[in-house]
Amino acid sequence: MKKLLNTLYITNPNYYLRKEGRNISITEDSNRIARYPIHILKQIVCFNYMGVSPDLMKMCMEENVAITFFTPYGKYCGRVIGASYGNIYTRKKQYKMQDSEESLDFVKNIIYAKAYNSRKVLIRGKLDNKDKVDVKRLEEVIEAIKLLMLEIKNCENKDSVRGIEGIIAKGYFSVLDELIIKQREDFFFIDRSKRPPMDRFNALISFLYSLLTNNIAAALEGVGIDSYAGFFHTDRPGRVSMALDIIEEMRAFLVDKFTLSMINLNRINKNHFEVKENGATLLNEKGRQVVLENWNKREQEEIYHPFLEENIKIGLLPHVQALLLNSYLRGDIEAYPPFMIGG
Template sequence: MRHLHNTLYVQTQGTYLHLDHDTIRIDHEGRKIFSIPLHHLEGIVIFGNVLLSPFLIHRCAEEGRAIVWLTRSGRFKARVHPPVSGNVLLRHAQHHALADPERRMQLARRFVAAKIRNTRFTVMRSARDAPDPTDQAALQRTARELARALGQLEHLSNQDLDAVRGIEGEAARTYFASFTHMIRSNRPTFALDGRHKRPPRDPANALLSFLYTLLASDCQSALEAVGLDPQMGCLHALRPGRASLALDLLEEFRAPVADRLALTLINRAQLQHRHFDHHPGGTVYLNEEGRKIVLTAYQKRKQEEVRHTLLREPLPVGLLPLTQARVLARYLRGEMPHYPPYVAQ
């Protein structure tokens, strides 16, 4: 049985969330503005100055709902989740597997291969739909370069993790260098001059960073739900406070989930220049109206169905991280010879 619940995103500043029996009630300036049954939600994400009652936090912890705090502009600040679930033997198997350089390398290579394949799929799809021959030719060149990167990845030794990271980084630079060629609406506003993360310096980077933050939170929740340690990854270096495995899993979904949604919002002119705030020093972030548009579209995107190559059946986009987390757990327990990542079709 498949279950896909909603995530509650709250960004109206000064709101207060509290329990009213089995319902979350949202008040603003002493007046009720919204309510939703608690059992409809899988998590809560709040932006900036939003308050939650202690009883609501306790109830979410007891029932396994994560709460994520972001800044008003969408940068991650903190996360509260329930006590660790799952079999301790699974985490032991995870740590044992990732301590093996060869298995760690194999898994990292599969994450990167999936990322490049999914990125290439997005590029080829945009090339096919591009009305301008110049854009079409540029995207076709990018697709060929990404295909060469996949070939390089296949011929690496089983000990060269830095080389895997190098190929991933170069493929990402190639992809983002051609991102503007996939933009068909309001290109002067959304042209992308390389990937700038911290801080984003143009609307396209601000949009991508915001979507990646949402998707990374979903990946971390999925790993925790199956009992894996989101901190113990293979591709991303281990650092205190970094959910390395969640970032590894995120690589599979950047292009088919976040990037394609970003391009849809831009090319359908759902986002405009007015939906971004430009701050001193050149920093750019989505404003409240822009975030509302993106959050609504993100929730709708999670309800759409795609065909999963392993399951061979339609699956809601919102269940992809959880599905892959379960597949990863099977691989780490030794139930599968290889980890099959998600590849878009």
């Protein structure tokens, strides 16, 4: 199994990264702040930061350590990566499937898994907080998602799957606010707002969705799959459509559940956010640091992977699913097995 390497997050805009032997040196006003050996890292993620020496970029590309740039609030800007790995015939198969109904089974599988995992999050939230939530309302949505999951299997085209996915997402998001148990005056979820997020809960999940999408894109590229050519999400310039396909199966379990835990365990509060004049609500620098510290800890936790029949670290899940997708494209396995929560 692949070793889970570290991600180096740069949140201070005054830091400059340079090469120092086989190490990454972080400096501020020519003073070294920290130094990390290149071999322990899988990627460097920078927020509102463009100071990287050419020598360091070259070393990172040679060592397959991606450098990704985001705005301070989690909007993806771009990524520096090394040579692409994988078989050209795998990508040809990917492009051929993209424009045909041959990929319908893949689409049905990932959306079925999304529904399954969303339902599991709601069930667990209901069981853990019976005296604090509207049980009847949650049960109605849980049952509705179950029935819609049966309809997914009978879909004859991708548009039909997209229609059902939209209904499932609307139902799921309509009751997610019930699972916010603590800090009710400061955190709530009425509906999904993205560009920009208009409340603290949306700010959190938008930030984390961006991080996870980046991790998935890097994992796909690491095995030679084109992260921009998706089967469920249509092509759009600059959009990593295949990464967005794969995140569908992981959203509820990895991001939504984590966000609820952060709030309900008081690991984050209103002081970690700022509100702009237009109402946009965004994490401030301290908030980003708190989220990233807890996200790193979460990645180290282990979960059971039903298809592999073994425990893996959560941070390896994008890599494992990228490998499974690669096996599917090569014809080594009959169908792509999306990740579904055990138990």
